Amino acid sequence: MNDKSIFKPLLPVLILAPAATYASTPAEFFYGIFSDAYFWLFVLVAVLLGLAYYSVKRAFDEIALHMRPDLAKKAEAEEAVADEAATEESDDSFSRWYRWFSGLKPMSKEKDLQLDHEYDGITELDNSLPPWWLYGFYVTIGFAVVYLVYFHMLGGPLSSDEYRAEMERAEADVAAYFERMGGMVDETNVTIVEDDKRLANGAKIYQANCVACHAADGGGGVGPNLTDEYWIHGNTINDVFKVIKYGVIEKGMTPWRNQLSATDMQDVASYVLTLVGTEPANPKEPQGEKM
Ligand code: HEC
Known part of the structure; x- marks a missing residue:
């Protein structure tokens, strides 16, 4: 042959x-x-x-x-x-x-x-035994030893670690995406966020910037009560976002567009809407129209 x-x-x-x-x-x-x-x-x-x-x-x-x-x-x-x-x-x-x-x-x-x-x-x-088979077998034994030592003794990345690393990378990508897209949120396309992390961010921003005039629980003070059904400028997410962004300077509501990012304004606007229906300690009398 x-x-x-x-x-x-x-x-x-x-x-x-x-x-x-x-x-x-x-x-x-x-x-x-x-x-x-x-x-x-x-x-x-x-x-x-x-x-x-x-x-x-x-x-x-x-x-x-x-x-x-x-x-x-x-x-x-x-x-x-x-x-x-x-x-x-x-x-x-x-x-x-x-x-x-x-x-x-x-x-x-x-x-x-x-x-x-x-x-x-x-x-x-x-x-x-044919050497091609025999040495192939030895190679698998050698491979098994190297695999065992590297992955199970020296802490090489197991599939689960690789999975976790990949998920972290994906999360970072998503965060970067929102960072980029955040600038594009405005009063015409804003949506209510329901993500807990972002609502928590909204609450943080509210506590830092808004309590002086609207009270910590939204009951109102210089500014109107945000927990009742009465609104001066409307109760949709678009209305609320717009008031926060441009303010109502002649009435004492600060514009926030130069201090908060678009996503931050989206977060705090969404948070404000979660206050509706709660019962504040000292509710200010209703202003605006019932909605
Ligand atoms: C310096 C005081 C002051 C601060 C600080 C302030 N506001 Fe206001 N806010 C007002 C006043 C006053 C009004 C009422 C404006 C009007 O009568 O048109 C108002 C109105 C609003 C309205 C509209 C309410 C309605 O009935 O339509 C929203 C929503 C609102 N503020 C959210 C916020 C948020 C969120 C923050 C923090 C980022 C904030 N405000 C910070 C004073 C303030």
């Missing part, structure tokens, strides 16, 4: 294996593939599969010859001739390496391998 035939089964496997893992665009496929560790892992697996295929096929060929003694004799004669030619010709380093790697012994050496027991005419050959 020609040793070069090893490449025939290998080729399609080599081509198909990585393709199956890259169901993305063709451009990404071609540019991204060689920098990906998985690609090289697949190449390695494909090579090992190809070698395994080749070895198994060879074993089957030999079995087939055993079952047809007439063909076997012919093949043996041919092989003897080929062997002779091959010993000179195929002694290049690859052939030698491959013979070692596959652990195959020529048919002519079979007598040496035969064990001296026999059951109903069935005998056994004392073949050693």
Whole structure:
């Protein structure tokens, strides 16, 4: 058998294996593939599969010859001739390496391998494990040790850690997004926020800036009562946001647009609306219209 035939089964496997893992665009496929560790892992697996295929096929060929003694004799004669030619010709380093790697012994050496027991005419050959398999096995053992030590003893990142890190990164991205989009919130598109963190932020801003005129519980003072159903400027989130942003300077309500960011004004406006219906200690009399 020609040793070069090893490449025939290998080729399609080599081509198909990585393709199956890259169901993305063709451009990404071609540019991204060689920098990906998985690609090289697949190449390695494909090579090992190809070698395994080749070895198994060879074993089957030999079995087939055993079952047809007439063909076997012919093949043996041919092989003897080929062997002779091959010993000179195929002694290049690859052939030698491959013979070692596959652990195959020529048919002519079979007598040496035969064990001296026999059951109903069935005998056994004392073949050693093929090196490609054996060393592959050693590699997995080595890999397991490295994996165990790195991930479970030296604290390498486990999947759960990677997951957490990814979630943190995503949260930071979302925060950065809101930071960017925050500037775009205005009285025409503002919405009520229901997120606890943002309402807490609204409460903090209220306590820091608004209690002097509206009281800590929203009951009112210089400014109107924010807990009742009466509003001078309207009770929608857009109305409330607008009053906070531009103020009502002639009546004593400060404009906040230069001191608070758009998202902060959104937060405090949403917080103000949560005060509606609560019962303040000293409610100021209603102002404006009932809504
Ligand atoms: C210096 C006092 C003062 C401060 C500080 C102040 N306000 Fe006012 N606020 C007023 C006055 C006075 C009015 C009534 C304006 C009017 O009569 O048109 C008012 C009105 C409002 C209204 C409209 C109420 C309605 O009935 O339509 C809202 C909402 C409001 N303030 C929220 C806030 C928030 C939130 C803060 C803090 C970020 C704040 N105010 C800080 C004095 C103040």
